[in-house]
Amino acid sequence: SKYINKIIISTDSEEIGLVAKKYGAEVPFLRPEFLTKDSAKDIDIYIYTLERLKNEFGISINEFIVLQPTSPLRTSEDIDQAIELFRDRNADSVVSFCEVDHSPILAKKIINEKIIDFFNKSAEILNQKDEDKAFIPNGAIFIYNYQFLQKNGINYSDKTFPMMMSNEKSVHIDTLMDLEYAEFLISKNNNNLSGLNEVDRYKVISELTIRESIKKLDETGIGFIVVVDPSDQVIGVVTDGDFRRAVLTGISLDTPISVITNNSYLFIKEGYSKEELENVFLNDIAQVPVIKNGELKEIILRQNLPFISNENSKLHKLDIPVVIMAGGKGSRMEPFTHIMPKPLIPIGNKPIIEIIIDRFAEYGIHEFYLSLNYKANMIKAYFEELPIAKCLNYILEDSPLGTAGALKKLKNIIKSTFIVSNCDIIIKSDYTKIIDFHKNGKYDLTLVASMHHYTIPYGVCYVENGGDLKEMSEKPQYDYLINTGMYVLEPHVIDFIPENTFYHITHLIESLKKNNLKVGVYPVYEKSWIDVGQWEEYRNAIKNLQ
Numbered sequence: 001s002k003y004i005n006k007i008i009i010s011t012d013s014e015e016i017g018l019v020a021k022k023y024g025a026e027v028p029f030l031r032p033e034f035l036t037k038d039s040a041k042d043i044d045i046y047i048y049t050l051e052r053l054k055n056e057f058g059i060s061i062n063e064f065i066v067l068q069p070t071s072p073l074r075t076s077e078d079i080d081q082a083i084e085l086f087r088d089r090n091a092d093s094v095v096s097f098c099e100v101d102h103s104p105i106l107a108k109k110i111i112n113e114k115i116i117d118f119f120n121k122s123a124e125i126l127n128q129k130d131e132d133k134a135f136i137p138n139g140a141i142f143i144y145n146y147q148f149l150q151k152n153g154i155n156y157s158d159k160t161f162p163m164m165m166s167n168e169k170s171v172h173i174d175t176l177m178d179l180e181y182a183e184f185l186i187s188k189n190n191n192n193l194s195g196l197n198e199v200d201r202y203k204v205i206s207e208l209t210i211r212e213s214i215k216k217l218d219e220t221g222i223g224f225i226v227v228v229d230p231s232d233q234v235i236g237v238v239t240d241g242d243f244r245r246a247v248l249t250g251i252s253l254d255t256p257i258s259v260i261t262n263n264s265y266l267f268i269k270e271g272y273s274k275e276e277l278e279n280v281f282l283n284d285i286a287q288v289p290v291i292k293n294g295e296l297k298e299i300i301l302r303q304n305l306p307f308i309s310n311e312n313s314k315l316h317k318l319d320i321p322v323v324i325m326a327g328g329k330g331s332r333m334e335p336f337t338h339i340m341p342k343p344l345i346p347i348g349n350k351p352i353i354e355i356i357i358d359r360f361a362e363y364g365i366h367e368f369y370l371s372l373n374y375k376a377n378m379i380k381a382y383f384e385e386l387p388i389a390k391c392l393n394y395i396l397e398d399s400p401l402g403t404a405g406a407l408k409k410l411k412n413i414i415k416s417t418f419i420v421s422n423c424d425i426i427i428k429s430d431y432t433k434i435i436d437f438h439k440n441g442k443y444d445l446t447l448v449a450s451m452h453h454y455t456i457p458y459g460v461c462y463v464e465n466g467g468d469l470k471e472m473s474e475k476p477q478y479d480y481l482i483n484t485g486m487y488v489l490e491p492h493v494i495d496f497i498p499e500n501t502f503y504h505i506t507h508l509i510e511s512l513k514k515n516n517l518k519v520g521v522y523p524v525y526e527k528s529w530i531d532v533g534q535w536e537e538y539r540n541a542i543k544n545l546q
């Protein structure tokens with residue numbers, strides 16, 4: 001502030017006093033015990049402090065400002081504006097206010113389970129309109145003329161003026177939830193909210209193709225993009241669910257993204273209150289855009305709001321077994337795998353198989369089956385001393401059984417829906433959504449497939465009639481769903497696997513199709529699939545996971 005020349009802390013705590021002095025404030029004395037009780041009035045504390053400063057230190061104060069530490073979001077600009085208002089109006093006092101979300105007319109009392117009007121409905125109150133605004137002191141700023149305060153012992157007079165502040169700056173910390181909300185706002189204002197106020201990263205123009213928009217959706221990492229028109233006005237949003245529906249219904253990826261845009265989306269306006277945030281996240285959404293005058297200002301993620309109750313978190317836990325096929329030799333990773341089995345190849349400080357297990361464990365999964373053959377003892381020895389060891393069960397292959405043969409050993413052991421994963425892939429997607437897709441579609445087996453985009457860097461010729469050029473396509477683009485190596489299965493499909501036979505999961509899928517069982521495909525983004533099965537992919541995986 002350009003007006004404040006002395007900061008005096010009133011506290012009964014020596015520890016708080018030391019911290020205050022460290023930051024340049026003065027603590028000339030500690031507050032006496034009789035002024036620390038709940039019954040003590042703020043005005044009595046002010047008068048005691050100013051009188052003692054005058055009597056013991058010769059400091060006479062005519063005007064002063066009170067800044068409560070429980071209102072941390074006021075700024076120096078707010079303080080200076082309030083001081084200027086105080087001096088320009090020759091005020092007795094200035095008090096900061098904010099608008100309340102609901103009219104006090106709506107307040108009720110509940111006595112003996114009966115609902116009673118909080119206010120007597122006088123003619124004046126009954127004539128008030130719903131649009132009449134109401135305001136309350138927000139606790140952020142109080143400025144006093146000391147002579148007025150000492151003489152009258154009250155906050156307000158005919159010469160008390162309001163200093164208006166936004167709800168965002170009016171957070172008053174009384175509870176842990178208030179503190180968490182204040183921390184969230186401070187983080188947001190410091191541009192630390194996961195970069196989500198860098199809104200251009202999360203916007204696509206409505207004329208862009210679905211193919212190019214999916215690439216942007218993949219890059220955001222939050223499964224969500226905002227679609228805008230050429231004048232930068234928001235027209236809707238697209239989520240990973242919209243992407244999957246488009247792929248599975250066969251919509252051409254050359255179609256404009258506006259075709260699959262959700263125009264009836266939830267949003268909040270800039271300057272939102274804590275209550276508005278809480279209300280919007282009562283819906284089952286992971287993120288919400290913040291809009292001002294039709295333009296995107298930021299995106300707020302539920303995961304960044306510790307004060308938002310996540311009562312649905314239990315719904316995101318999975319209690320199903322996971323089988324990890326880790327018996328292969330890893331010939332594509334030779335000569336590395338001559339010494340170490342592929343599942344133990346490190347990425348950072350952990351081997352790939354532990355990273356895979358940790359990823360599943362985040363969803364509450366605690367039942368794992370590891371199919372082992374090549375260097376099995378080395379893998380078992382690695383996990384022996386780790387806490388996760390109690391959750392691991394081993395299927396030992398006497399000879400290699402392919403990517404599905406070992407599952408036969410789990411007949412009558414696994415009796416519920418289960419996941420099968422290769423030991424060299426990581427799927428960065430919501431596993432609960434994959435399971436929901438599988439169960440809702442009543443599939444017997446679901447494979448997770450990654451949407452890959454390929455561009456031929458040349459002009460492609462199409463011919464007919466034994467050599468006539470039909471057409472030429474310059475640098476055409478193609479889209480394919482690639483099998484990632486992660487599957488969801490029902491236990492009865494194990495019956496289709498032969499005993500002690502080298503058998504790939506592709507053989508199992510063919511058998512299921514021949515027997516008219518349902519096989520589903522769950523699409524994920526290109527960057528959601530991390531494959532470390534070859535050296536080039538391994539190097540890319542290190543970049544993606546570190």
